[in-house]
Structures are given as structure tokens and as C-alpha cells.
Amino acid sequence: MKVEVDERGYYGQFGGAYIPEMLYPNVEELRLNYLDIIHQDDFQREFHYLLTEYVGRPTPLYLAERISEKYQTNIYLKREDLNHTGAHKINNTIGQILLAKRLGKQRIIAETGAGQHGVATATVCALMGIECTVFMGELDMSRQKPNVARMRLMGAEVIPATSGNKTLKDATNEAMRHWINHPEDTHYIIGSVIGPHPYPEMVAIFQSVISEEMKKQLLEKTGRDYPDHILACVGGGSNAAGAFYHYYNDQRVNLIAAEAAGHGIHSGESAATTVLGKPGILHGTRTLFMQTEDGQVIEPYSISAGLDYPGIGPVHAHLFDTGRAEFYSATDDEAMEAGMLLSKLEGIIPAIETAHALAVFEKKKFSKEDIVVVNLSGRGDKDLETYISWAKLV
Amino acid sequence: MQTETTIDNRLDQLFKTKKSSILSIYFTAGYPKLNDTVPIMEYLQDSGADIIEVGIPFSDPIADGPTIQASGNQAILQGMSVRTLLDQLQDIRKKIHIPILLMGYLNPVLQYGFEAFCEKCRQIGIDGLIIPDMPLAEYQEIYKPNMDANGLFNIFLITPQTPESRVREIDNSSRGFIYMVSSASITGAKKGISDHQIQYFQRIRDMDLKNPALIGFGISDKQSFEKACEFSRGAIIGSAFIQVLSKSVNLKEDTQNFITSIIA
Ligand SMILES: Cc1ncc(COP(=O)(O)O)c(C=O)c1O
Numbered sequence: 001m002k003v004e005v006d007e008r009g010y011y012g013q014f015g016g017a018y019i020p021e022m023l024y025p026n027v028e029e030l031r032l033n034y035l036d037i038i039h040q041d042d043f044q045r046e047f048h049y050l051l052t053e054y055v056g057r058p059t060p061l062y063l064a065e066r067i068s069e070k071y072q073t074n075i076y077l078k079r080e081d082l083n084h085t086g087a088h089k090i091n092n093t094i095g096q097i098l099l100a101k102r103l104g105k106q107r108i109i110a111e112t113g114a115g116q117h118g119v120a121t122a123t124v125c126a127l128m129g130i131e132c133t134v135f136m137g138e139l140d141m142s143r144q145k146p147n148v149a150r151m152r153l154m155g156a157e158v159i160p161a162t163s164g165n166k167t168l169k170d171a172t173n174e175a176m177r178h179w180i181n182h183p184e185d186t187h188y189i190i191g192s193v194i195g196p197h198p199y200p201e202m203v204a205i206f207q208s209v210i211s212e213e214m215k216k217q218l219l220e221k222t223g224r225d226y227p228d229h230i231l232a233c234v235g236g237g238s239n240a241a242g243a244f245y246h247y248y249n250d251q252r253v254n255l256i257a258a259e260a261a262g263h264g265i266h267s268g269e270s271a272a273t274t275v276l277g278k279p280g281i282l283h284g285t286r287t288l289f290m291q292t293e294d295g296q297v298i299e300p301y302s303i304s305a306g307l308d309y310p311g312i313g314p315v316h317a318h319l320f321d322t323g324r325a326e327f328y329s330a331t332d333d334e335a336m337e338a339g340m341l342l343s344k345l346e347g348i349i350p351a352i353e354t355a356h357a358l359a360v361f362e363k364k365k366f367s368k369e370d371i372v373v374v375n376l377s378g379r380g381d382k383d384l385e386t387y388i389s390w391a392k393l394v
Numbered sequence: 395m396q397t398e399t400t401i402d403n404r405l406d407q408l409f410k411t412k413k414s415s416i417l418s419i420y421f422t423a424g425y426p427k428l429n430d431t432v433p434i435m436e437y438l439q440d441s442g443a444d445i446i447e448v449g450i451p452f453s454d455p456i457a458d459g460p461t462i463q464a465s466g467n468q469a470i471l472q473g474m475s476v477r478t479l480l481d482q483l484q485d486i487r488k489k490i491h492i493p494i495l496l497m498g499y500l501n502p503v504l505q506y507g508f509e510a511f512c513e514k515c516r517q518i519g520i521d522g523l524i525i526p527d528m529p530l531a532e533y534q535e536i537y538k539p540n541m542d543a544n545g546l547f548n549i550f551l552i553t554p555q556t557p558e559s560r561v562r563e564i565d566n567s568s569r570g571f572i573y574m575v576s577s578a579s580i581t582g583a584k585k586g587i588s589d590h591q592i593q594y595f596q597r598i599r600d601m602d603l604k605n606p607a608l609i610g611f612g613i614s615d616k617q618s619f620e621k622a623c624e625f626s627r628g629a630i631i632g633s634a635f636i637q638v639l640s641k642s643v644n645l646k647e648d649t650q651n652f653i654t655s656i657i658a
Contacts, residue, residue: 008531018500020457020526021551022575024560163463169454176456183555183578281501281527282454294475295505296453 001322003248003315009197010286012321014314017196019284022180026188027284029103031198037102038095038205050094051209054127055084057091059210061217061373066345073366076227077348077376078214080239087351087378088207088239089120093189095206097124100187107131107186111175113140113168113235114305115147116351116378117191122156132156135174137167140305147382165299168309172283192236193313196284200241200313207242214373215246222371229254229366232375233357234327235271235306237313239377244325254326256364257316258357260302261329271300272329273312274320282310288317303332303386304352306378330359336390338362339380351378352386404493404521405547405570408444409606409627416628417619417657418445418608419635420497422465423482424474425451426639431482432489434639437646439492441653444628445608446490447524448483450476450498457526459582461633465640476506480514487519495549497524508537512544522547522570530567549573554594558601565603572607574598574626582633584614587621595625619656631656 001012009015009031019027037043051057059079068075080088093110100108108125111134112118118134125132134151138160141148151158164170172194179188193200193207211230219225226247232240234257247253262270270276277288282297289311290298300310312320319325330338339355342348350358354377366372380387388394408416419438423431435446451466451474458466479496486494496515503511503525515523523546528537533548541548547570552561555578565572577591598607609622610630622629635652642648 016529016532018527018529018532021556022457022553022578022580025553025555025557163460164453164467173454173456177459177580180457181579278505280504281499283456284527291501291505293505294477295502296470296475 003318003324005197005201009201011315011318013279014285014287014317014321015197015200016286017284018281018286019196020180022183023176023196026179026183027196030202033103034099034198034202037099043098043102046098047095051091055090055094056082057209058213058217059083061214061221063221064346067342070345071361071366072368073370073372076371076373078210078243078373080210080375080377081348081350081354081379085120085123086381087116087120088210088242089117089191090123091209091242092191092203092206092238093117093120093124096187096189097128097130100189101128103187105185105187107133107182108189109133109135109175109178109186110189110191111135111168111171112191113137113171113308114382115140115144115151116306116382118156118158119147119150121189121191122151122154125156126154133178134158135161135171135178137161137165137171139166140168140171144305167299169297169299176283192238193241193315194236194283194285194311200285200315203238204241204245204315207238208245210239210242210375211244211246214243218371226250226253227371227373229256229370229372230375231256231258231357231360231372233258233307233353233377234312234316235309235353237316239375241313241315243373243375255319255324256326256328256360257319258360259327259329260304260307260335260356261331262301262303264331265329269301271302271307271309273310274327275329277311279317285314287311287314288320303335304356304383306351306353307356328360328363330356334359334362339387340391343380348376349380349387350376351380352383354378403545403547403570405445408493409571412444414627415623415657416444416608417442417653418447418628418630419443419653420447420449420630420632421635421639422449422451422462422469423479424469424472425465425636426468426642428469428472428474429482430645431479432486434645434649435486435490435494437649438653439490441650442657443492443653445493445495447495447497447630448479450479450496450502452499452502455499457580459580459633461582461636465636476502476511480518483518493521494519495522495524496520500525500527509540512540512546515546516544520546522549524549524573526551530564534567551575552598554578554591561598561601561603565605568605570605571627572603572605573630574607574609576609576611576613576622579611581611584612587618592625595622599625616656
């Protein structure tokens, strides 16, 4: 079965646009225009100019020899951590801000959990001189103070989401409500491959620069333009979608996704959606998410705020459903161990989100000839506090 | 193709017999207390409400403001669910003869099972559903047959931003009435009724739709109710009533006083 989005925004049985009528005109405007705008020459020129000159792309594809030695295989790191603002998130926000400008929007709103997407949004709004409002769960604001400060430094207004459990899903609800109340002048920059169509596909297209570069770099370095395995962590799934995108339908490439198991899959404190989730409708899309028998959304848990989302994007639900991708989950401790290991062996401190992908090497054996690309979605600077307290570093 | 049923829908009867000032009241099932659902419905009917919309609470209600969110959260904590609500409503037609609509987000209904839900609604005597996040195309392809087979009308929303062609499309797919959202907003936003909104009400009235329209969102008192009724067959009140319930010490009296304050 081919992995691609259909006219109505479905990947197999997942996706669509389950939105109240109040959001219909906004979402429809996007749906009708996003592909045309993205494919315009001047859009592509500006997008690639900014990715090169401002973000610092292409990011290196680095053969990590010491960790390859340890796991007896060939591990390449796609260094999204070296992007401006420290993660892949900015690929999407650059794309969406250019799109919003062309749609004539004057204000930007966004949701954020850990603050990485909020920072990436505040950054591009400062760059373009556009008013920016970021919704962030009140609880997350107190857990991620430096990112709140970063957003404010760059001129964004950060509004605490006080509904529900005061975390990412509630921030997403608040952003959607704000959009309902401001339908005409505002664009909502969603930070992952979630939400109503066309968001999941649009965000994946902007992130697909990751696998586009990967192809060229692999050809140069290995003589063929595809790896045997691509490994990425999945919160909503944007970095994974970007890393998989140009290989969705290349069966030579094994796609591997890593979810957060928190304190353990069945501990009651987890975010392992493909194990614990059921199909349903959340935030405008039909996908897999964690919910009670009555259909109420269950609050997820992970040590990494970026994986702390109850669902996964519809494309990942489809990759899981069809068996196109393999899904693993890593507990907090397994991820922290993996993050420490990369730091020690390669001098690269990964984001804790990313560390969940690295933890897969302890679970799956790769062969000596395999070429494995790990999407190193972000750097660990933002997670220093967590590393310090977990490893008792000071 | 419509598989019309023999059940005469109470909404059709109501709109045939009452031409103006139709009052529909929304409240959240299981609020303020889990077992208040049925008594509140009785008080509403006795006080003169024309339609009752019973809200099915959902953990992530993206179209709702703080009042309805808070009532839903409390109801969920108290044990409200689709299953519990349908149990509570089992014998409702022994007491309530006015139209009853169930309003909620799609997910809890899907988890119950859409087909089983529609059948249960027919057994109980529910007249229609308002599911704001059910897309029109999916309704037509997937959900409509079950609803039709069980005599359930689907009530669609329109907003000031809904383009004319889509209003027509929605009108063609609607039965019962059209839910005219009064402004670009979530529920509970109270701004009075502006000239801008009146232009929109007039525009829709002049389209001469097949279905009657009721205006909802931001209708909170006699003044806004009467204003809305000048341009439509009636109006819907939700958050303002839930605020009354949230402070109520005597549900019967407070419901009566509230309804009287609107329609007397
Ligand atoms: C470094 C990093 N990786 C991964 C994620 C998870 O998001 P996604 O699954 O959309 O890539 C985040 C989210 O904040 C992040 O900051």
C-alpha cells in the first residue's frame, strides 16, 4: 500500500479534517492554497535562502564512528541539532511563516509543550516582524522557564493555558479556540504533523528537507542514496515524518519510530501511543491516541516534554497500521542512558526526545553492513536540568 | 437516497406549530451533579423551554469557552459518559415530550459505537444530534445512513464566515433546523449583538433557506434572545444557563426563574 495523502487528507484510514464549522474557512483556505504556494518559485527561493543563510542548512550527516563501533554497525547522525534554535522545529516554522505572509495574515499563534516549537515560532516572527502569541500549558511554563524567557526575549506573548491538565494538549485546545475567535487575520502554526488536513501533510513537506538532504549526502558518502534503516523519535511525529518522507515508498528502507514509554508502558505513566492508543478523533484528525473507554483523552507522561502528547500524527498511525514502520518504545531511564552514552562517545548531547530513538540500539540488533541513519532531532542544552538531576552531575 | 422513518420527528412538529421565539436550552449532562440531568430537563420543559440540548462532555472541547469546559470537566469527574447518559435517559419519554437533542464531540460517540448509539437514541426517543466536529462529507458517506435509519436529524452549524455556497450545501443536507453561530467565537463569548452580526442575520434570512434557523452562541438574556428572534425562528442559550446552574442552590426554582426571565 502506498504511503501518500489523498484529496481529503487521509493516509489510509487516518487523517481528515474533523473541525467545527468555525474553523472551516481558515482550514479550507489553507487546504486550497498550500500546495500552490509551496510550489511557487519565489516561495521555494525564499524558503531555501532562509534555510541556508538563517537556519544553517544543510545539516551534516555525520558518521559517528565510536557509537557505530559500540553497536557493531554503521550509524550516521542527521544533525538537526545544529539548526538555529537547536532542533528540526524551525524547518516547519520558516515554511509556515512564508505561507502565512502570502495568505496575507498579520498575526501568528502557536501551541508549545517543551517550548521548542514556541521558540522556533517566536524566532521566525521576530525575523519577519509579525506579532506572535504562543499558548503554553501553565504547568509546562513552570517546567520550562528558559524557553518561556527565550520566547519573550524575541517579543512573543506567552499565554498560559489553564484548562484541563495545563500541558501540551490543552495549549493546543487554547490555540484552536483563539483561532476560532480570530478567523481572519491570524495563522495558526501547528508544530507537528497533527491537526486537521492539510497540517499533517504541510508540516511533513516542510520537514522533508531532512530526507531530501539525506539522499544526496548518503550518495556522496556511501555510493547509494538510501540507508537500510532510518530511526527517529515520535512525539507528534514531525521530525520522523521529515526523515522518512522521501523513503515512505522505498521498501529497501526500514523505517523505525521510537515512542516514549515514560515509567514503563503499563505503568499508567507513559506516552507509548501505538501500544496504548486506539483510533479516534483528537485535534481535528482521526488518529491513534490514548483515551479511556468512554473516549476521554488520557494525559500522557514522558520525561521529555516534546514526546508528551497523547497521540501521533495520522501518517504515523498509518505507518503503524500497515506495518510500514516498526515502532519501539523507550522508558525514561533507557532514554537517559542513551543520551548519556552519545554524550560520552561522540561529544554530542542530544535532546531527551532524540535520546529515545538512540535507545533503540539496545533493543534491536543491526548487522555490521547496515547503514542506519538516526535523525538527531535536537540538542540537549534545553534538557541540562534533567540530565543534571537524573545523573546527579552536580 | 433517504430512508425516511415513520417516526414523526418532534423538531418538525415544533417548527410547524410554533413560528417564532423558539427557545432551545443547552446544558451539560451530569452537571452540577451526576444525577441532575433528568430533573433539569423536567424543570426546563415545565418552565417553557421548547427544545432541550443535552451536552455530552468531552475532555478536549475545542469549540467551547471556559463555562462549558468547566461544567464538562466536572461532569466527567463525577462519572458522566455516553453510556451513563443513555442510561439516565432510558425512560425520558415518560416525562419529556419536547424535542431532545444530544450535542457533543464525535470521539466519545465513536468509542461507544456510532451504530449502537443511533439505535439507542431511537429507542429512547432522541430527535437529533449536534456534533460540531463531524465533517459534512464524512456525514454524508459514513454517518447519515445510521442517523436516517433511526430518525435522527443532524443539526449543522453555520458561521458569519461560512460562504454562501456552503450555506446552501449545508441547508440541503440539514433536517430540523440550522444552528446559526452568532459570531466568530467559541461558546460563551458575550459581546452583545453588534450591527455586524445583524447584517449577517439579515443576509442569512434573505437567503430564504429550506430549513429554519436558530441563533446560538453569546445569547444570554432577554434582550439578546429577543434580538436574535427578530431575525430567526428562535435562539439557543447555553453558557448563561450553565452559569445559573453552577451557582444554584435550588435547581427547580433557579431554572424556572432563568427561563421566565427570558420568555416572560
Ligand atoms: C528535539 C525534539 N525532538 C522531537 C520532538 C518531538 O516532536 P516531533 O515528533 O513532531 O518531531 C520535539 C518536540 O518538542 C523536540 O524538541
